[in-house]
Amino acid sequence: MADNVADLVLDGNAAAGCLGEIFAADITIAQIQCEACGSTRPVGSLRLYAAPMGAVLRCTHCDGVLMRAVNTPHGRWLEMSGTRCLRF
Amino acid sequence: MNDDAPISRGFGSARRAQTPKDRVPPGQYVTTDFPILSAGPTPQIKVEDWTFALQRGGSLIGKWSWAEFEALPQTTIKTDIHCVTKWSKLDTVWRGVTFDDLLKAAGVGEPAAPYIMAHCDGGYTTNLPVADLIGGKGMIATRYDDLPILPVHGGPARLLVPHLYFWKSAKWVRRLRLMEHDERGFWERMGYHNYGDPWKEQRYDGD
């Protein structure tokens, strides 16, 4: 298992399938702006945490949570309060 | 939802044959690893700077430095833990301060509030009924297998509530806030079950 702390994180691109159940367009190539620090990057380049439970996408600049998504048998959840805007 | 999923011939049989059914909640499998799942980067916390707080409403009812916390009565337990991602780990040994002893140390007889929100370094939160912490059911653990808990596993201190799914055993816990009304924490507001009893397979909101 992961001894190295850094091993736990993935790229936003890896959340493409999970987010693809919610967004019709390919969100990994969308530009996303962080509400906390204002920096803008493609969603695919964000840091992805907690992948087995859902997707927690964090800003590479300030580590703020930009987006969370969970797919459950009872519905799909999406939260984007950390996103200032998303541009496809 | 998956009624027409094709069966993958031969998948999974070996692993599930090794799972003791009465010891392990439904849908779980036993692992000898200790998988790590985090919602964010591992906070690097220095114990010299670490404090732990117990709050009710807006008031502080207890606060401890690391040295003070270590001086509180210590309890060691051996227990099984169950992650909502389906792995279970048996006979894990933890040491720390039970919630009961924490309340005693704060001079609080009855918690006088039914719910708790755990607040952690890095911003993670989880909520649970106080009833699920008292009577030895919950502790703030500082040792795993006799060694200080590694940062990646929640050290220097994590909440430990083994009878619920392990996302409730919040890593890097710093503050327990007593609440009159239940509020949902990080995963509970994102589709996960508000309570999380593994024996009832309460993984998701709606289970």
Add this chain to the structure above:
Amino acid sequence: MTGTETATAPGRRLEWQVAEVSEIVIETPRVKSLFLHVAGWQSHLPGQHVDIKLTAEDGYQAQRSYSIASAPENELLTLTVERVAGGEVSPYLVDELRTGDRFQLRGPVGGYFVWTVATRGPLYLIAGGSGITPLMAMLRHREKRKVAVPTLLLYSSRSLEDVIYREELTVMAQHDPNLQVVHTLTRNQPDGWVGYRGRIDKEMLAETPPALANKPRIYVCGPTSFVEHVSNLLVELGHDALAIKTERFGPTGG
């Protein structure tokens, strides 16, 4: 597929499809390639991945992601899987799976980590172990399209036996003056090995040929620690962080 290739057109729902194993090829002692038939497959872009889902007889399910190793120009969809000791899914795929077996597959997904000939170059690909997979899709696509994009693949493997697609890469480079394939072997090197040894370091990354000096598109793929290590070095060497695309495979490398 012509210039504006969009494998996932807006408005199309992502659904689970059924993949059937058509052929299995042994690549290395730990690695096999699975050639799949997916009814209704609508092509993909080099670098994209799929999510697969296995369902056991008692209904238990496990899900994993795998990069597509084939180019869109190849006939069958190919996944290349490395057996991870103690893993739940990869030992099944590598040791148990037979032709005719079926599992669910969703995709293609992940338009961010993509390179097509339309993107142009120069192209700098850096692979750690099974991280070669999506980069191989890019190289196979590049070869099929016969474009003269200056390209360097720097590929880190444990030993020569562990180099995936070794023959194919050698032949590809032999026939293409614009493609250079450079290996480093981290644990064992054969007698007479004159190539790089050990983990990728700053010197290796600095020794890129002049053709790639002009703002290359950089793709790094492999275990998370490998990707972070290489990306940090590239930035230290002066590459623009935004020109580096990464695909971390996690702790077990996929």
